[in-house]
Each structure stands twice: as structure tokens, then as C-alpha cells.
Amino acid sequence: MVLVAVALVVTAHWYVWRRLVRDTTKPGGxxxxxxxxxxxxxxxxxxxxxxxxxxxxxxRVQQVLAWPGFLWLAVLLYLVLALAVGEAVRPLLRRWAEPREAARDSAESAIEVNEPATVGAARTPAAPDSPAADRAATAPVPGTPSRRLFVSRVVGGAAATAALAxxxxxxxxxxxxxxxxxxxxPLAKLPRSAHGFRIAVVSDIHLGPILGRAHTQRIVDSLNSARPDLIAVVGDMVDGSVEDLGPAAEPLAGLEAPHGSFFVTGNHEYFSGAAAWVDHVRELGLRPLENARVELPGFDLAGVNDIAGESEGAGxxxxxxxxxxxxxxxxxxxxHQPVVIDDAVEHGxxxxxxxxxxxxxxxxxxxxxxxxxxxxxxLERYGDTQLYVSRGAGAWGPPVRVGAPSDITVVELASRQA
Structure with a gap:
């Protein structure tokens, strides 16, 4: 699998080099x-x-590498897609440019035929209104690109512009x-007293070498402005250790909700030292739910560890x-992961x-x-269980989202008895 991924990446880079570099530039230039x-x-x-x-x-080295390295991966993806679309446009551009190239070649040939044959003879300037002057005016400017080069530059330039934009x-x-x-x-068993209870769901914050303290503060400000009854952080909060990212997570101490803020681990916590992060979020005022449950007015709130924790005996x-x-x-x-929905259905x-x-x-x-x-x-239904999946508040790898804008979701519980 790794070899396949490497082969795909190498092929993508070769393709981009061929279309954007080799086909649009002069050898040795x-x-x-x-x-x-x-x-x-x-x-x-x-x-x-x-x-x-x-x-x-x-x-610090991670931060230096992250911006150009991850952004290039995103640019590469859309360069390949745009250049692939360009393959369909390329033949049309060639047909459009063909008559112009033929006219240029014809003009060049006419000029060559009518040039003086005497070697070293001085050329007499053509009269302003003569046929020779007309041909000279339509002759190509030295260095005018060929049809193939022109088409490659147009397609490559358009692809690069689209990818970067x-x-x-x-x-x-x-x-x-x-x-x-x-x-x-709507929840069938929710009592009338809990009707309208609001849970602010935030996931996949992904604090790391790119998204730091300012990112956390924006999220905290948005959560507090929504005035929820409870805040749920459902995993993948970090991509790094407490030592490196502790300061970036500090604004989470400012979360405000009458019934508190809760946290469950995601798979990236287990890449970053989950136990240390569980202790740290507790210090910040969040309550970790490690395969645990708490009774709230009108319903039970439970949390389970991410399945990535199975490798540490903490699944x-x-x-x-x-x-x-x-x-x-x-x-x-x-x-954290939607794939555990079958277990959720089994446990009612x-x-x-x-x-x-x-x-x-x-x-x-x-x-x-x-x-x-x-x-x-x-939101989708699986039997008697409903599953809501947030798109997340951050990004992993490239700090880029296309077609999947980040969100914080305020889930309002509704009683059918209300």
C-alpha cells in the first residue's frame, strides 16, 4: 500500500513537471x-x-516545514485535476491555433521567396504601399512561440491559476x-423538561504546527457566542504533545456553558500522548468521558474512547x-468516529x-x-439511533478545505411531548 502511494505521488509530480515545466519552457533556460x-x-x-x-x-522545525510542505500537497492535488481537465481542452486550442500558425508559416515562406538572392547585397527598403511591405507587417515577431508551446502555456497557466485560487x-x-x-x-424519549437543550458540538480542531492559539481562541469565541447549555469536544483536538501545544490549548479554559464542557479522545490524541492530554484538558476545565456516563436533566450523556486507543488497551x-x-x-x-454506530444501536x-x-x-x-x-x-438515522457527524473546526495536513467548510454545530434536542 505504501509503495502504491509513493508511486502515485511520484507519477503526479512527473506529470506536473512535464506539463508545467518541460512543455512550457526552453531546454536549458x-x-x-x-x-x-x-x-x-x-x-x-x-x-x-x-x-x-x-x-x-x-x-520549531515542524512549523517551518508544515506551511510549504502541506500547502504543496493541496496545490499538487488541484494542479493534477486542473491539468487533467486541460487534456480535454488542449486539442481544441490546437485546432483554434492551427490556421494562425499556417498563415504565419505562409508569410514566412513568401518573405523568403522574395528576398534578394545576391549574397551580401544591400537590401533596399520596400515602399510603404508595396506588397513586400504588407508581407513584412504580417510576418511573425522573432521569438513567437509555436502552436504547441502556445497551447501548453495557456493550459498550464490556466491550471496553475485555478489550483492556486x-x-x-x-x-x-x-x-x-x-x-x-x-x-x-427530535428524540422520542426526551422529556418535555429537556426540550430545547442545546449541545454545541466541536470536533477535529487539530491544533498543531500550523493551527495554534489564535485558532483555539476563534473557536472558543464562537462556542461562547452560541450560548449553548453544554459543549462537547468530540476528539482530534491536537496533533502534537502537551509540551508543544499546551499554550495553544489554553484558551479552552474560557469555555462557558451551564452544564459544562466534555471531551472524548480521537485517533490523533493517541498519536500525541492521549493520557497526558486527558489530564491537561481536565486542568483546563473540560470533563473527559473515558468510557463513562453522566446523568443530566432529562437525558444521559455518555462518551467512549476512540478505537485507536485499542492499541494501548484503552479502546x-x-x-x-x-x-x-x-x-x-x-x-x-x-x-469520535462514526463507524461505531453499530455498537451505539446495539446499546440503545x-x-x-x-x-x-x-x-x-x-x-x-x-x-x-x-x-x-x-x-x-x-444527520442520518440507523434504526432507532440517529447519528450526527460534524465536518470539524480545523484541518489535518493542508490547512485547506474545499467543498467541506468547517463548522461548529449547535444541536438542539426536541421533545415530541412538547
Whole structure:
């Protein structure tokens, strides 16, 4: 699988080099040399960005590598897609340019035929209104590109513009911060007294070498402005250690909700030292739900560890979190990954709140996410259990979202008895 991924990345870079560098520049020219150097250096930065955190590289080095390395991965994706579309446009441009090239060649031939044959003879300037003057006016300017070169530059330039614009707008969307989304979820067993209870769901914050303290503060401000009754952080809060990212997480201490703020682990916590982060979020005022449950007015709130914790003997335990509860009460489950929905259905959960998918993050990534998750984003029903999946408030890898804007969702519980 790794070899296949490497082969795809190498092929993508070769294709981009061929279409953007080889086909649009002159051999040996500065443009050819600069483009070739970039197509070698940029993937090295990307590899460094992806591997530096796992290799425990100093955090400052991770930050230096992250921006260019991860952004290049996003640009590469949309360059390949745009150039692929350009393959269909290329023949049309060639046909459009063909008559003009033929006319140019004809003009060149006419000029050559009518040139004086005497070697070294001085040329007499043509009269302003003579046929020779007309031919000279239509002759190509020295250095005019060939039809093939012209088409390659047009297609390559358009592809580069489209890719950079797409990534630029997607980056702005992430750095601007998530928008508040509101949904109402009717629950059959919810008592009238809990009608209108609001849970603010935030997932996939992904604090790391790119998204830091300012990102956390934007999220905290948005959550508090929504004035929820309860805040649920459903995993993948960080991509790094407490030592490196503790200061970036500090604004979470400012979360405000009458019934408190709760936290469950995501798979990225287990790449970053989950036990240390559980202790740290507790210090910040959040309550971790490690395969645990708390009774709230009108319903039970439960949380399970992420399935990535199984490698550490700390995976999800639904029996511990839900096994001995009163099933006549409404239950809301916090679980990072949507794939545990079958366990939620088996244990009579009324509503599961999840994240993990990012909604695909980078189109057409949603198509791949659909293969691995029962629900990629939004609300769906599985038997008597409803599953809501947030697209998340941050981004993993490239700080870019395309077709999957970040969100914080305020889930309003509705009683059918109200």
C-alpha cells in the first residue's frame, strides 16, 4: 500500500513537471531549471511536513516545514485535476491555433521567396504601399512561440491559476474559523423538561504546527457566542504533545456553558500522548468521558474512547459506558468516529455525536470518506439511533478545505411531548 502511494505521488509530480515545466519552457533556460528545482524541493518539504511530528522533530522545525510542505500537497492535488481537465481542452486550442500558425508559416515562406538572392547585397527598403511591405507587417515577431508551446502555456497557466485560487480560498476558509451551524433533533424519549437543550458540538480542531492559539481562541469565541447549555469536544483536538501545544490549548479554559464542557479522545490524541492530554484538558476545565456516563436533566450523556486507543488497551468500552443505564431515559453518546454506530444501536443510544471525517476536507476526498464511514457529514438515522457527524473546526495536513467548510454545530434536542 505504501509503495502504491509513493508511486502515485511520484507519477503526479512527473506529470506536473512535464506539463508545467518541460512543455512550457526552453531546454536549458532559467525557467526550465527553476521549475525542475521546485518539483524536486517541494515534495521533500511535503515529506518532511508529514513525517516530522512522528519523528519527534523539534516543534520549531515542524512549523517551518508544515506551511510549504502541506500547502504543496493541496496545490499538487488541484494542479493534477486542473491539468487533467486541460487534456480535454488542449486539442481544441490546437485546432483554434492551427490556421494562425499556417498563415504565419505562409508569410514566412513568401518573405523568403522574395528576398534578394545576391549574397551580401544591400537590401533596399520596400515602399510603404508595396506588397513586400504588407508581407513584412504580417510576418511573425522573432521569438513567437509555436502552436504547441502556445497551447501548453495557456493550459498550464490556466491550471496553475485555478489550483492556486482554489487552495488560497480553501486556506482562507480554515484560517477564518468555523461558522455556527444549527440543527434540531427530535428524540422520542426526551422529556418535555429537556426540550430545547442545546449541545454545541466541536470536533477535529487539530491544533498543531500550523493551527495554534489564535485558532483555539476563534473557536472558543464562537462556542461562547452560541450560548449553548453544554459543549462537547468530540476528539482530534491536537496533533502534537502537551509540551508543544499546551499554550495553544489554553484558551479552552474560557469555555462557558451551564452544564459544562466534555471531551472524548480521537485517533490523533493517541498519536500525541492521549493520557497526558486527558489530564491537561481536565486542568483546563473540560470533563473527559473515558468510557463513562453522566446523568443530566432529562437525558444521559455518555462518551467512549476512540478505537485507536485499542492499541494501548484503552479502546471504546460500550458496556462500561452504557451497559447498566436506565434505557427508558434518552441517551446521547459522544464518539469520535462514526463507524461505531453499530455498537451505539446495539446499546440503545438515541443520538450519537461524532466527527473524524472532516466532510472529506478536500474535494473529491468526500468520495473516499464515504467508502470508510457510514455518514460523512450531517444527520442520518440507523434504526432507532440517529447519528450526527460534524465536518470539524480545523484541518489535518493542508490547512485547506474545499467543498467541506468547517463548522461548529449547535444541536438542539426536541421533545415530541412538547
Amino acid at each position: 532559467l525557467g526550465r531549471r527553476a521549475g525542475t528545482a521546485a518539483i524536486v524541493v517541494l515534495p521533500l518539504l511535503a515529506v518532511g511536513a508529514v513525517t516530522s511530528s512522528r519523528a519527534h522533530t523539534p516543534f 482554489t487552495v488560497g480560498y480553501g486556506t482562507y476558509g480554515v484560517l477564518r474559523g468555523p461558522r455556527i451551524k444549527r440543527i434540531t433533533v 471504546p468500552d460500550f458496556a462500561k459506558a452504557l451497559g447498566d443505564r436506565d434505557r427508558s431515559r434518552t441517551s446521547v453518546l459522544l464518539a 443510544v438515541d443520538l450519537q455525536l461524532s466527527g473524524h471525517t472532516h466532510g472529506g476536507q478536500l474535494w473529491p476526498g468526500n468520495l473516499l470518506a464515504e467508502l470508510a464511514n457510514p455518514t460523512v457529514a450531517g
